[in-house]
Amino acid sequence: MGSRLLFTKMDNSPLVLFRIFFGILISLECYGAIMTGWVRTNLVIPDFTFTFIGFEWLRNLLGPGMYVYFFVMGSLGILVALGYRYRLSMLSFTIMWTGAYLMQKTSYNNHYYLLILISAIMSLLPANHSVSLDARNNPGIRKEWMYSYVKWLIVLQLFIVYTYASIAKWYQDWFDFSIIEILMKGRSHYPIIGDWLQLEPVHQVIGLTGILFDLLVVPALLWKPTRNLAFICSIIFHLFNSMVFQIGIFPYLSLAFIVFFYPPETIQRIFLPGKTAYSGKESTKPAYARPLLLLGGLYFVVQILLPLRHHAIPGNVLWTEEGHRLSWRMMLRTRQGQATFTVVDRETGERRPVNLHEHLNPKQRQKIAAYPDFIWQFAQHLEDIYAREGKEIAVYVESRVRVNNHAFAPLVDPNVDLAREKWDPWRHHNWILPAPWSSEVDQLIQ
Incomplete structure (x- = not known):
């Protein structure tokens, strides 16, 4: 049964079409990052960038380097869409995008992480075997079929993403719609819909829809009687998110995934009429079946366990942020x-307040005021600056933070020298003070 599910041959039109869509979208993402000023704001102007902890060696390129970097990635997206030197283009994009992702986290989005995963998966798939320049230049690789495991790789990845996104919303601030109200307040200036987004019934609809859509959309797309309805709901849901939250290509990437849920013959007939259809149903195990099952199983075990890691870390993840990233915890908090920050010279005892405006841009200052890992990283940065001057310092921080509509409360122990603290992504850091609120719902779900 398992072999037939994974190793039956099927028409590869969904994979081919998704390759085209995916290449276009990643190209637009990278070129758009240049044109909108995202690259300039996050990777060109800052003297110091907050990398993912452990990747401090990944530094942004000087001068026009980051513009070139993103231009190359956008161009690789075009090559992916055309299917030209596909493996090299897709693998190169994956490496470069991962680098761009890890070298700054001030502007973090979950879809940046999803792009890494999908790009890595696509690098391994035979998406260039049909309707591609590679197949035209090398007819020996031309195939009109793929193994069905290709479809299920994508479907299972999406199921994990959407399911965790729904479960993460099962907490008090979402159930009482207060987080929806906060998110919508920032969009009151939108023409036409701005006032409408401030209505309480609209908040309730958005809140309930967010939970139910994420939980049900993948099963609904898999079941033929509900597939078309789920497709229509997906269009409405993702276009709403694109218009209201302005989150780049993510809504359109989510819609592109839907090609894997429709019969291949339907995709071929509508989108690729010039492609030769494949109607066979043979089931044969390829030579690489065993390592594929082993590595694929390991990959999905990690994907299932990683979003759960905050349960093994003491404290409320909404407050501590420990275990928040890479966990599909989307649109949950403000x-x-x-x-x-105060710097103390260890030799003389001199205390000196830090002028954050001398070191950081406005968005970075917002982050270090509210996020523990940013606070810790900036303390390490200050230590490095003074170490280059031959001085040993201690760094103390007084911080008050508000999450959603909860009251402001101290976040960091002001008596702890953060310059001496180590960071461990798998444990709680005791210098992060306990959350100022507690409820049965929060403790049950979070």
Whole structure:
């Protein structure tokens, strides 16, 4: 049964069409990052970028380097869409995008992480075997079929993403719609829909829809009687998110995935009429079946366990942020804060307040005021600056933070020298003070 599910041959039109869509979308993402000023704001102007902890060696390129970097990635997207030197183009994009992702986290989005995963998966799939320049230049690789495991790789990845996104919303601030109200307040200036987005019934609809859509959309797309309805709901849901939250290509990438849920013959007939259809149903195990099952199983075990890691870390993840990233915890909280950094010379005892404006841009200052890992990283950065001057310092921080509509409360122990603290992504850091709120719902779900 398992072999037939994974190793039956099927028409590869969904994979081919998705390759084209995916290449176009990643190209637009990278070129758009240049044109909108995202690259300039996050990777060109800052003297110091907050990398993912452990990847401090990944530094942004100087001068026009980052513009070239993103231009190359956008061009690789075009090559992917055309299917030209596909493996090299897709693998190169995956490596470069991962680098761009890890070298800054001030502007973090979950779909940046999803792009890494999908790009890595696509690098291994035979998406260039049909309707591609590779197949035209090398007819020996031309195939009109793929193994069905290709479809299920994508479907299972999406199921994990959407399911965790729904479960993460099962907490008090979502159930009482207060987080929806906060998110919508920032969009009151939108023409036509701005006032409408402030209505309480609209908040309730958005909140309930967010939970139910994420939980049910993949099963509904898999079941033929509900597939078309799920497709229509997906269009409405993702276009709404694109218009209201302006989250780049993610809504359109989500819609592109839907090609894997429709029969291949339907995709071929509508989108690729010039492609030769494949109607066979043979089931044969390829030579690489065993390593594929082993590595694929290991990959999905990691994907299932990684979003659960915050349960093994003491404290409320909404407050501590420990275990938040890479966990599909999307649109769950807003954070505001004020932070004061004080540097103490270990030799003389001299205390000196830090002028954050001398080191960081406005968005970076917002982050270090409210996020523990940013606070810790900036303390390490300050230590490095003074170490280059031959001085040993201690760094103390006073920080008050507000999460969603909860009251402001101290986040960091002001008596702990953060310059001496180590960071461990798998444990709680005791200098992060306990959350100022507690409820049965929060503790049950979070």
